Amino acid sequence: MDYDPSKEVRLTGSTMDTLDPVKATDTSSGAKIQNIFDGLTNYPDGQTNVENLLAESLDVSDDQTTLTFSLKQGATYNNGDEVTAGDIVYSWERLAASENSRRASFLLDDLGVVHETETETNSEGEEVERYVPGSIDVNAVDDYTVEINLRQAFYAATAMIAYSSFVPVPEGIVGDIEGYDGQMDYQEFATTNPVGAGPYELDSWEQATEVRLTSRDDYHGEEPTNAALHYTIFQETNPAYTYATVNVNADFPVVPDDKYNPELRSFDGTDDRGRRYGSYGPFEENGLTADYYEVSTLDCRYVAFNCKQVPKPVREAVGYAMNQQIITDELIAGPAKQAYFFTPPGIFPGGPDAYTERQQDYKYGYQSSDLQAAKQVMEDAGYSADNTYSLSFDMSNGYASYVGEDLFSLLRDQLTTAHIEMELNTADWSTFLNRARSGNVGMFMLGWLADYPGLDNFLKLLNPPATITDKDDNVGYVNWTEDNGDFAGQAEEGWQQIVDNYGLSESDVEARAEGGWKIEEAAMKDAVMLPFMHSVDQGMSYPWVTKPRSGAMGGSRQMNHTIKVGDRGEHE
Known part of the structure; x- marks a missing residue:
């Protein structure tokens, strides 16, 4: 297809939180960060295999605990400065120590970079270990060589480093x-001038309104084939939907659930990564037929609870x-x-089987509902028609229009017989997410997309100490403790078993699987999180667009500089 590199790509998006890589945790922010910042390694087109990006090469010690990256020389930032090993040291120190960082644990605990801690007493009188600033064992050997020392081998080291929080x-x-x-x-960097x-x-x-x-x-990699992302x-x-599909103001259709028609799919084949591809259309709204594919992603959509507020019988x-x-x-x-x-x-403890x-x-x-059991567990806890429980169901506007409103209506009607009265609370994405981070929700709907393809990347959200919303680096938002869950201790034990066996041996793999199941089982028994869907993403693009298919890591992990835009005709 002929394309015009002077054209911008027209996209739709949702509200986002920040453009600081160490602070962003949502996929909307992440999609933009993926295109503004490069890391040492990367998931090409959101696939699970890892390739070097700013790294020219990697040398790994025999015991897998020392990683030595040689950087590509001549790669520059958008301010003209050259990327150096000292930037890696500084950027990872920000990830570890900055008050703006929300992913310090990815570096210090998961990847396990060697560092020092000191014991402090927190506001609740508990002794906790805090990172000693400047102590990570990440060293600039010279301008183009960086050495990283880990406390133990980590099976997913290069995959973890591909996550956007690690970019220099x-x-x-x-x-x-x-x-x-x-x-x-700082605000200039995070909102108007990210470098x-x-x-x-x-x-x-x-x-x-918009992001452009x-x-x-002067990009060091493959030359961009478009002028901008709008x-x-x-x-x-x-x-x-009205903007992108009815009026064709975007290069990619948006199809709400109530407008989707599976009969409009036509498949031509399956590619080497198992993605079915073909076409979707023609759209009744515009007469166009889109290129189409489906890909199973490493994600989960779920309903979870702030266990500090919502009692276990209600969750059950x-x-x-x-x-x-x-x-x-x-x-x-x-x-x-x-x-x-x-x-x-694909990454479940013990595998798909x-x-x-x-x-x-x-x-x-x-594949069933048991409303009698729901009623019984509530009545055993003392609830009745005269003593009902009021439950807030919180979600973003996007989730509400996708499936949340329908799920709310279904559960609301079902749970009246179990003495639960539900109300729906929605907000824009960033507002809702900040409420969840702060513990200002009851029952809430969220999703998690893999940062790297490992079970621990998911189950970290169900490690009880990491779910406490009073902590700066909390990731689960569920406030799960032994005070509100009988199996929180089992989950902590499972997490410790995972982190004690981060190596590459067969016994390490088996131990991680065993620890992972302990966490999954504990979360199920305590009704901390109720998963309901693993996504099958649908890629659609109008005929004048050529875009590589995304992989199991999802479209938000995909760089967009190879998208090509041709003649839009009457839709220009």
Whole structure:
């Protein structure tokens, strides 16, 4: 297809939180960060295999605990500075020590970079270990060589480093760690002038309106084949549908669940990664037929609880009422897979066969609802028609319009017989996410997409100490403790078994699987999280667009500088 490199790519997006790589945790922010910043390694087109990006080569010690990266020489940031090993040291220190970092544990605990800690007493009188600033064992051997020392071998080291929190920024660009005053104000860096080594730079960001990234002509990698990425922001799906599909103002259709018609799919084949591809259309709204493919992603959509607020009997009652088959077959029109556990089948403890076997014994019923059990567990806890429980169901506007409103209506009607009165609370994405992080939710709907393809990346969210919303680096938001869950101790034990066996041997793999199942089982028994779907993403693009298919890591992990835009005809 002929294409015009001077054209911008027209996309739709949702609200985002920040463009600081160490602070961003949502996929909307992550999609832009993926295009502004480059890391040492990368998931090409969101696939699970890892390739070098800023790294020229990697040398690994015999015991797998020392990683020595040689950097590509001549790679520059969008401010013209060359990427050096000192930038890696500075950027990873920000990840470890900055008050803005939300992913310090990925570096210090999961990847396990050697570092020092000191004992402090927190506000609740508990002794805790804190990172000693400046102590990570990450060293610039010279301008283009960085040495990383780990406390033990980590099976997914290069995959973890591909996660966007690990990308380098120029040394001293902001002053949020000891020893640096900063070349610019932090808010400028995080919102208007992010400095990265990726193929794009930020042109503009209007919080609830649009984001525009322009391509760089001095990018160190493959030359961009488009001039810019222009995201128009929507808080709900239906306005995005009108913009992208009815009016064809975007290069990629948006199809709400109630507009999706599986009969419009036509498959031509299956590629070497198992993705079915073909076409979708013609659209009744515009007469166009889109290129189409489906890919199973490493993700999970789920309902979870702030256990500090929502008692266990209420959580269990919701579990008994929820029928995953009804959700995927009737509430969601597009392709989807039922979920009974948080970890996707491809990386489940023991593998896909173990997932299939264990789902048959799901505590709350496989492909069924048990409203009598829901009522019984509530009445055993003292609830009745005269003593009901009021449950808030919190979610983003996007989730609400996708499946959340329908699921709310279904559960609300079912759970009245179990003495639960539900109310729905929605907000734009960033507002909702900040509420969840702060523990200002009851029952909530969220999803998790793999940061790296390992079971521990998912189950970290169910390690009870990491779920406490009072902590700066909490990741689960469920406030799960032994005070509100009988099996929280089992989950902690399972997590410790995982982190004690991060190596590459067969025995390590088996031990991680055993620890992983302990966590999954504990979360199920305490009804901390109720998974309902593993996604099958649908890629659609209009005929004038050529875009590589994304992989199991999802489209938000994909760089977009190789998208090509041709003649849009009347839709220009």
